[in-house]
Amino acid sequence: MRVRQIITTARAPLAVAAVLLAAGAGLPATAAADPPPASGWRDPHDPDRTVVSDPAQYVNPFVGTKPGDTDFGNGGGGGNTFPGATSPLGMVQWSPDTVTYQHGGYYYDDQRIRGFSLTHLSGAGCGDYGNIPFLPFLGDTPVGHEAFSHAHESAEPDAYGVTFDNGLRTELTTTQRSGAARISYPAGQAASLTVDAGRAFNKAGGHVEIGTDTISGYSDGGGFCGSGNRYRVYFTARFDHPFTRSGVVRDGGLDTTRRSATGGSDGIAPQPARTAEAQSRLQHGPARPDRPVHPDAPDEGSGARAMVSFAPGSTVTVRVGLSFTSAAGAAANLDAEQGGAAFDRIREAGRAAWNGMLGRIAVGGGTEQQRRTFYSALYHSLLHPSVLSDVDGRYPGMDGKVHRTEDGRVQYADFSGWDVYRSQIQLLALVAPDEASDIAQSVVNQGAQGGYFDRWTLANGGTGVMIGDPLPTIASEIHAFGGTRFDAEALLRQSLTGRHNDLERPGHPAYDSKGYLPVGTNGEWGPASGTLEYGSADFALSQLADRLGDRTDHDALLRASANWRNLFNPANGYVQPRRADGSWPKFDPSSGDQYAEGDGAQYTWMVPYNQRGLFDAMGGNAQVVDRLDFFFQKLNAGPTAPHAYLGNEPSLNTPWAYDYAGRPDRTADVVRRAVTTVFSDTPQGEVGNDDLGEMSSWAVWGSLGLYPLVPGRADLVLASPLFPHTTITRGNGVRIDLVAPQASADARYVHGLTVNGVPSNRPWVDRSLVNHGGRLRFRLADTADPSWGRDAADAPPSYDVGPDHPVAGTVTEPGGHCLTAAPAVRLADCGSGADQHWQLAGDGTVRSVGGCLTGTGTAGELRMRGCDGTGEQQWWPRRDGALVSPPTGRCLAAGADGLRLAACDGSSDQRWQLPDAAAWT
Template identity: 40%
Template sequence: MMKIHRTRVLAVALSAASLFGCGGGGSSTSLAGLGSGAAGSTGSAGSAGGESLVTVAGTGSPTDTAALPVKTAAPPPATPVEAFTKQSLTGYVNPFVGTADATKPASDPVPAGARGGTFPGATTPFGMVQWTPMTPSNGGTDHPVGYIYKEKTIIGFPLTQMSGSGCDGNEGELPVMPTFDTASVGPGAQENFDHKDEEASPGYYKVTLKDGVTTELTATSRTGFGRFTYPAQSALDSTRKTPYLVIDATRTNTIASTTGAIQLEGKDGLSGSTVGGNFCGARTYKLYFYAKFDREITATIKGGKANVSFATGSKPAVMMKIGLSYVSSDNARKNLEKESPGWSFDTVRTAASDAWNDRLNAIQTRGGTQTERRKFYTALYHALLSPNINSDVTGDYIGFDQAVHQVQDGRTQYVNFSNWDIYRSLMPLTGMLFPREASDMMQSLVNDADQCGAIPRWAPVNSDQGIMPGDSGVPTVAGAYAFGATNFDAKKALGYMTLVGNKADLRCTGSGLRDDANRMGDYLTRGYAAKDNGWWAGSLTFEFATADFATSQMAKALGDTTNHRLFLSRSANWKNQFNTDRKQLLPRFRDGSWMFDPTANADMVEGNAEQYTWMSAYDARGLIGLVGGNAAVVTRLDAFFQDLNAGMNKPNFYVGNEPSFATPWLYNWTGTPWRTQKVVRDVINTVFFDDAGGLPGNDDLGAVSSWYVWAAMGLYPEIQSVGGLTIGSPVFDQVVIRWADGAKKLTLDASGAGTNAPYIQSLKLDGQAIDMPWVWLADLKKESTLGFALGTGESQWGKDSAARMPSFGLDGFDSLDAALSNRGIGVDGQATDRSLEGYTFDMGGWSYSAKALAAAGATPGGTVSFNGIDFTWPDGKAGLDNMVVQGQTLSFAKPQAAGTLALLGSATVASTAPTGKLTVTYTDGTSQGFDLRFDDWTLGGGGGKVGAYNKVALTTDHRVDKSGKADTTKAFVFYWDAGLDKQRMVKSVTLPFQTDNGAVMHVFAMTLK
């Protein structure tokens, strides 16, 4: 789009085809390798591969091409999609979207959620360098600081920036500022620009300040290139002005005063460092730089601030290249020399634009309005800003242990994982479109865990701040894996996932306990994180359960049956906080009592009870059943969607924040998919815009934007960590998704698509009609076509599909053996796996002793007889030997008549015996309900008595802890029975899904007689 006016333009040394796995500049360039990344090497001159690397070559002399910068042109008209033909898409991207308060604001947004928090500066996909203007914070009232559209003062151009993060400390290091008055630079600066004098496009930013200086910025992955054009020398002479470039290593976006150092490098360079970070209170880090100018400089350096002056007479356009590194200034120099060796600003700008165009071409669209295309490609652009490259071209990077590490050959290390935000929709999108880069991102998290002991939860640069509840790094990894990012050490990742899910006091980075040991301890031992733990505790259970589900799916994919079953069972723990009277997810105390009026963003993080109620998408059928069935859910969801961007307090949908992301698609599980189609289209049409206020909340490193990308395509990764997509309706006549192998694509043909035509009339996959709103990703990864017929009127398409939609509850077992979900029998003198308390009976560190049980008459696979009934004791071959009672339904392959239902089991953390409702269902459709009760397995350490509802079936003289050490506490197994109607045939038994007092019940054996 940029016109080059001189013939001395230098060639791009590595074309976009070699850098990004797809074609370079021409409109007909092949996309055969899109997403495959660069095949770099490590070493002193090498490059870690799999990244968005931009490398350009020049003459080696400081001569600019002096191209005339122009405003971004109007987007080109939509053209028919042709196979493997690159479109020109960067013109549809508006980097200013999200920099102003939302056009459709939430009434009470999350902190920092009034605007998107994006930036218009220059960067490349996933780039380390994100060089952008920085404005004041409106007198300190707007946070986090960055670029705020309503401001009219630029106080510097920092080299780094997080996009849409919610905390101060969002990078913003090393602000650079052209000026004639060095004393005026900084937070106290006066108004100095107007929006009519600035422009931005992918990889490029330009502004002309009121003093006449024009700043242009572009970037490679690890370097920035600035062109600062000062007024003509004659004008400077007449006003006696001296042109300066101020480089300040003593402040960042939100750190008013920090440690910095700058030194001269010959006659035309500078190097130095600054201390940045402190994101949400995380530890700081050191960022190094190495800068070169296209002329000799004079620098006055004092206290980490350099006032650089230079002669501009013959060349008023001063150029500066700057490399960054988190390892050393020498590495910053190597990054600069490798990625930007020449002096053609326009060549670098073109390469950056091409890099973005290649990435955007991973999804091609036809049809739709110009506004819809701008919204779509701007959202895709924002979704590809993070995570960010952190390793240098040498392969060096600073690890979580603060030591220098070498990335594996051919890989890139990444940072800035906003996991709580990105696991829901962004990482599945990245994994699907760019599996090589996403695999490196997941390997980065595994490397982090190697250095700090756990997969980080919310990881800015080289640390885990641990903000936001739960273990969100776990579903981040599992979601990326499920959507195609499998080229990393998944087995080791699973080891860390099972570690984090079984240990109460796991630490990462030494920055404190993950949520505090009591919170995870509660979750393990009670099946929910009690509200007694204070701030945000009411939403911890859902987040922990989501991590458990992710672990179960990763374990299943890797053939680990034991952990698949164990963690799938724990993923049902969300039901322990479902209040059956209110039919709502509510905080709960340790004694089993409820908090009926939780405070938004205090008792439940960044949301309220109604918003959290709908978050258990992986067990949608279980949730719908508890709420009261399809009709009840539809009525309630209809009310929920009366407001589409409600904020934290109102009991309505809040698209500007992640907890509500999946809710619009729940209609698909109720037999009313047309309601999903309507609601999603209403959100697209009325909440997202293509102007500065176009995002409904802070983008959280691309999370909100990724939601829009999915929604506009008519697909969504509804079930975290599962490789499948639920279906809405595409905005465009055609969407073509190019798979990373470059040889295949998914085409979404949408006949009748239009702004007001969201309703599916029929749907075909490769010509075969499908009648439910779900497709498995594996069925799309070949050369596939989803053919939509859309219309303006509601259709009954999919109305009979609710029962066939995937749901991962605990309702599909044909025997108790298949439902075993806990390790409860330890071996004297032998530690559990890694001595983890989650692999013990009470999940607090104690188990029955296998030796003591054998002495009492219970051996693996043997028969235990009591009260005239024979029970089969679990054989433990699957690594599990009892079932934690969580609402499992056990269906009998051959129904049978019986007069007695008998169970062997016990309870844990039970000061008094818990009660839960057990239901027996007969083949004639009738049912009986019973109060299942079990006493505590140690009778409170020996001080309790057996209730009338139980009998002691087994008594052991000791138990063992997680290390295999025995104590003298007696442990019991109790007998419970219920009388049945012998005249009817038993079809199934459904166990209680929660208990009245919050204690946990376990079952070892069950018999019908």
């Protein structure tokens, strides 16, 4: 029987092994008499609290296994997910692989299975893993694949089953570090199985050892996105039936004299250019023939393929342990997590573990389809990162050495950094802060062992894939969301060092000296987008430094986060590529040149921590709203269009931008349209690769009507809830209730909001909701309210570099003369004229009559120019009295030859008396 479960209290996600311990005592994992309606119910003793029974029933693991829209060349037009069995954040992902390859291993339109491999990535835009496929078959001769029908296939959290057309049935389930398969062979033919240790999605090698009822060995793989990463995974498989025949497959037959073999195979996964090096080869090297997007795998296996047989008609259970550390670790993981538990008990415990995690967000009301879309997205959001360490804490480090975690801690792997820092890691930290703390410590460990933070790490290796500096951002966000049980001080120290490491931040000398990555920056793919990514990382780190009490590094990092201004062109209102000499090349907003997987129209909005500064530079709210309305005429237009591309990451923050422009009704509309049309509960329910849960997490946040827009902070901007009742029960006892009785697909506009009973017109909530819990009660309708959230004072906060409130007065040099704005920037005797009245503004500008003080690095020129939001008008008043021009790195100096920009040297002619300095330093 299936164990049903009611989630009633906050607790850690159930590990399958822990549930099995309860089962060993003869007790069900969780018992419930007369469970409430599965769609979610409200506690009569606590009307705002929603409870859901067995949320796993709403999960469709097939979502994302079939393209849902056009393949725009960024990993496919589908989710690239896999439907097989796995635990939350599990090491083992035991899933079917079809003959027709799709990243993730499974292509829904192909009903031929070539094996059930033990390792997978959910939603990546490149291929890796797919190690050690098991393939049951009938007869004495190995086969390359078996045919099946979707009518005889099923998948649910931690359970997969399929009956081949020949009547052979395979069922799969897992614990975190092990798996179990039950194979039911029909009578009348030989019951056989192959296990291939030398086969994976990419070029692989391996070794296999065959016993009387065991198969063990290891598999080597790597080559993610064509990079040089390599890993080794060990396995131990134990069968409950002895082999009647066994050996190594050679030349299509069985060599029964061999008990071991070593061999390898070529990979089949296309590897698109996702690194700067690969992009350079693609653009400047000889043309290479394109590989098909969905190639077919050859039927032959590797030279390390074992074959075993059983008595006809047998039902065989095989248990498999994995380890990235050692053969002994694989066996120990299997023993610790399964023991002697029956297959059905393992499967029930796995479902209970998933219910323990999924039930932390309990939705009530809505349609069946909406609940299925929601919980399928939540499920896919919680598959990665993946457990790397064994039950004894041992794991292979980024330095190739074996390390051990502290007792009770877990090391995680598989960080899709460029993707998941946007919303997946925050969702994981929201529901599971303890696990998130271990994930943050895993980031710290990776940096310490590897000497830098890689952008996209797989197993215990870096790949250099994508752009930016996302891993420190991930850890900072976990810290902001309450996952503080890690060495945050070490993270900050390592991150500050990494900002000057070529491996971590290609192009950092230019970024540090010029304030942007110029066109043609060596080692950088998409310098314009890379500048924005570095800025987001710097901002997230500035917030971590602030929480740790480090004001000096906070100030410097916050200043660096304003570097987007150096690529903002006031002539056209776009963040665009710029040459090293400061000139602007010819620019087309719909061109992807100098951007990664997007274009200027899409990336210009990617200043999530300072939307106010960006919008002011664009000309104000009215112009911004018009541009956004045009932008969202299409929701998934691809990477070279003037419209949104919600099938990929760079556009994900933009639907929420309306909140900052006084139009939260437009945010509510676009988010609801995206949630209900871009995502669904079918195999084609995603329009772009899921990227280890990032796209799914966006659908979850969108359905909640909340979003963690600002990197490194736990503030949330608002749309509106899709469900009438939602209870979020965090793993640390904090509870959040979202109540929206009128919510529906159409009723999306906020007409009223109370936060803990207090009326609010703000389309955002501060970090106290995440950290301490609370209740949001929405009043919704299907028409927009012209007044709610429109007042500029109610807009979400933007984080700029100037004082919180503008300060004004004179700017005086040590000799007693005053900075004067007209008729030119100069020093003059102090008087009472308006041209000596200066305002230090919140956007980092120094303003007087004639506009903003502007400095250029070409000849140290100073002049007044209309305020335009560019980097040349940024000034950094330091505590020692210096006034620094960040893009030039020079200081405002007063000398006998007049005013100039000079190398900062701490001399007296660079120390200014500034108005009300205490208010902003």
